[in-house]
Structure formats: C-alpha cells, structure tokens
Amino acid sequence: MSDSATFNNAARVLVTIASDLPADAALRKYFIHARHLGGREKRAISQTVFTYFRWLQWLDTKQSAQKQLEQAWALHERFTKNPSVIKPEALAALAVPEWTRAEIDWPVDTLRQIQRNQSLWLRARPGTAHKLAAQLGDSDVLSHNPAAVGNGHWSHVTAHSDAVRYRGHHDLFVTPQFHEGAFEIQDLASQLVGQAAAPLPGQTWWDTCAGEGGKSLHLADQMANKGVLWASDRSERRIQTLKKRFARAKLFNVRTAPWDGSAKLPTKTKFDGILVDAPCSGTGTWQRNPHARWTASTKDVAELAVIQRSLLDNVAGSLKPGGRLIYAVCTLTKSETTAVANAFTEAHPELEPVPVFPPAQQGATEKLASPACTVGETNIFAETQAFLWPHQLDANGMFIATWRKK
Numbered sequence: 001m002s003d004s005a006t007f008n009n010a011a012r013v014l015v016t017i018a019s020d021l022p023a024d025a026a027l028r029k030y031f032i033h034a035r036h037l038g039g040r041e042k043r044a045i046s047q048t049v050f051t052y053f054r055w056l057q058w059l060d061t062k063q064s065a066q067k068q069l070e071q072a073w074a075l076h077e078r079f080t081k082n083p084s085v086i087k088p089e090a091l092a093a094l095a096v097p098e099w100t101r102a103e104i105d106w107p108v109d110t111l112r113q114i115q116r117n118q119s120l121w122l123r124a125r126p127g128t129a130h131k132l133a134a135q136l137g138d139s140d141v142l143s144h145n146p147a148a149v150g151n152g153h154w155s156h157v158t159a160h161s162d163a164v165r166y167r168g169h170h171d172l173f174v175t176p177q178f179h180e181g182a183f184e185i186q187d188l189a190s191q192l193v194g195q196a197a198a199p200l201p202g203q204t205w206w207d208t209c210a211g212e213g214g215k216s217l218h219l220a221d222q223m224a225n226k227g228v229l230w231a232s233d234r235s236e237r238r239i240q241t242l243k244k245r246f247a248r249a250k251l252f253n254v255r256t257a258p259w260d261g262s263a264k265l266p267t268k269t270k271f272d273g274i275l276v277d278a279p280c281s282g283t284g285t286w287q288r289n290p291h292a293r294w295t296a297s298t299k300d301v302a303e304l305a306v307i308q309r310s311l312l313d314n315v316a317g318s319l320k321p322g323g324r325l326i327y328a329v330c331t332l333t334k335s336e337t338t339a340v341a342n343a344f345t346e347a348h349p350e351l352e353p354v355p356v357f358p359p360a361q362q363g364a365t366e367k368l369a370s371p372a373c374t375v376g377e378t379n380i381f382a383e384t385q386a387f388l389w390p391h392q393l394d395a396n397g398m399f400i401a402t403w404r405k406k
C-alpha cells in the first residue's frame, strides 16, 4: 500500500532525478537528509518511485507529479492482481522504449516480468544455503526447489547454485551473517555467470572488469582460497571496495591491479580462465532499475559494443592453451551480445566456442538427453551462447558466451 505521505516524499524525489542523478542515486541522496524516515517508509518511497518509471508511458503528463505517482500505483495494483488487464500489445508499445524493438525480440513474458517488483537474491557461501535461509528466515533455497524460478528448463543449472531468494523486509546489511561474510547480495543471473566460469581450486583466473567484486568473490569462493585470482578494473574506487569485501569474506587468493581496458595489460601471466563482465547498456536490469529504460540510447549501445569487442580482443592472448574465456553482459541487445560474440569468434580462429554450462560442470551428465534440459528446441548444455531472460529465472536478463583456446 502507498499513502499520501509516501506519494509526497516520492514526488519530492522525482523532481531531483536528472540524467546525472539516476533514480537510485536520487533516492539515496534524499534518504541521507530525511533521517526521520524508517526502513519501511524508505522501502515504500523507493517502490513508488520505481513503479512510476515502470508505468511512465501510461501516465497523463498534464497531471501533477503526485497524481501521476498515484496513477502509476493504481496500474501496478491492477496489474499485480491480474496481469492480463494489460494487453501484450500495450506492454510491447509502452513498457520499453521504441528504439529497443530493433535490438531486442522482447518475449511477452519478459515484458510482464519487468513490470513487477524484483526478487532479492543472495549468494550463500558454498554449501551453506540451507543454514543461511534458516538463520535469516523468509527465504527459499533455490537448489532445494530449482523449478521454483519461472522456467523449469533451467533447473539442472540452478540445482547446483548456492542461491537464496529473500522475501523478508529486514535490513540485511545489519545482520550478523552479513558482517561475518556468510552471504553476498547478488542477482541470480550474475551467480550463473560465476557458475559458467566454474574455476577450480589451484587455477589462475582473471576477472578483467571486476568492479566492486561481485563476481570475483564468487570465483574466489569456488577456488576455495587456492590458486590466484587477478581482479582488475579501471576504477580505483571500485577496487578498494572489492578489497574490503574480500576481507569480510575472508578470501585471500585475490591480486588486484588497475586496468583501463587498453592493449597495455596489467600482467604477462597466462590464465586458465578469463572473465570479461563488460560494461553494457544494462537493458537486462530494467526490472530493478526502470529509470534506466528512459535514459539508455542506441548511441550508448553502439559505443559500448565497440568497447566490449576491444576488451575481448585485448585479453584473448592471455589465455593458456585450453584456457576458457567467459563474456558476460547484463543486456539483451543484439549489438552487444550475439553481434559482439560472433564477430569475435570470426576474428579469433585460435579460440573455439564451447558450451556455457557444460553438463559435467553442473553435475548433470546423465541428464543430457532429458527434454527438461532444453529451452524450446535448444539443448542448454550444448549452447555456446546463452540468453538468460528475466522471466525464466525471476532475475536480471544476462547474456553469456564462452570460448576455449585451442
């Protein structure tokens, strides 16, 4: 439920949002000054602002901000009760910007999914998902019921995850489990990138666009603190945050190095595996971050595709023979996904495309022939490029492609 105080606060946040102050940053800034607001009120205000951006193109812009927020909320409530009140044609025309139609073949289920509030996924430390879920409460363990995500086709991959879906309302950052490093907040689609990489203890890996270390932590956890993980980013500030997160998780097998993405690499080391979790237009995150639907553009997509290709080209020579290269982007545009991956394959005959989720890695060899391993006509264990659509996993959209050096 939203009340007039919530709409009032949300309207005040709306006027501060600009191209250089996106909705999530504007909310954070507003809450710094509005110290009297409690957790429940802040959640309601954030949800009201995000709901506004999900339904933006349905709203009567001649009305006041407060009226439009109320209108968006009413649409959200009607849609939540009965999604079929909004016709698929209306979703396709209004839920996402027009320019995306040339870039993304939006499944109608994805369009429905991105109009809902997003689930919160945690990654428990290896093998501790049940314990964590019992401690936090209000949680489902994905490996316990892998078909619980929207699409059972993925169940042979998700069955091997440490993912926990948290449905409660506590501030997880103040729990003892968070301070002990018992979990990370990490979307399920991002967790599947780590699962596709599947580094082994004792190997040498490079997370080239490590950012604040979300995926680096997952890789290091799978390596069980044995071997070396290089983590680089062009942002020194993000690397500093990464170091703090590694300390909290008591993982010590990381070596950080700044890297701006150019041909001048931070090391001459040859790697068993390299992850390029590249900067992207983020269209796969538009459920969680609906304001970005109205700020991203085709120009961004074109520019980012050039950067993505150049990152892949620059690191390809750092693989050992037999080493694996993992390309991931949380976007669904053709230009940044299949176009980048296919052109890279063509330009690098020394690399061969290999399955993103090989069955042995997922402990499901015997299931290879099972119809449950297929999405439509495709066998997900044979796919060398995988799209994870938001409705399939109740998570962000993601694209992953993988190669092996011959």
Ligand SMILES: C[S@@+](CC[C@H](N)C(=O)[O-])C[C@H]1O[C@@H](n2cnc3c(N)ncnc32)[C@H](O)[C@@H]1O
Binding pocket: 190, 208, 209, 210, 211, 212, 213, 214, 215, 216, 233, 234, 235, 238, 259, 260, 261, 262, 277, 278, 279, 280, 307, 311
């Ligand atoms: C998708 S984010 C990485 C998220 C991170 N891997 C995680 O899981 O939390 C992409 C990262 O690439 C970095 N980046 C952006 N442009 C870059 C470039 N040209 N070269 C290297 N890194 C770049 C950004 O600083 C950002 O941290």
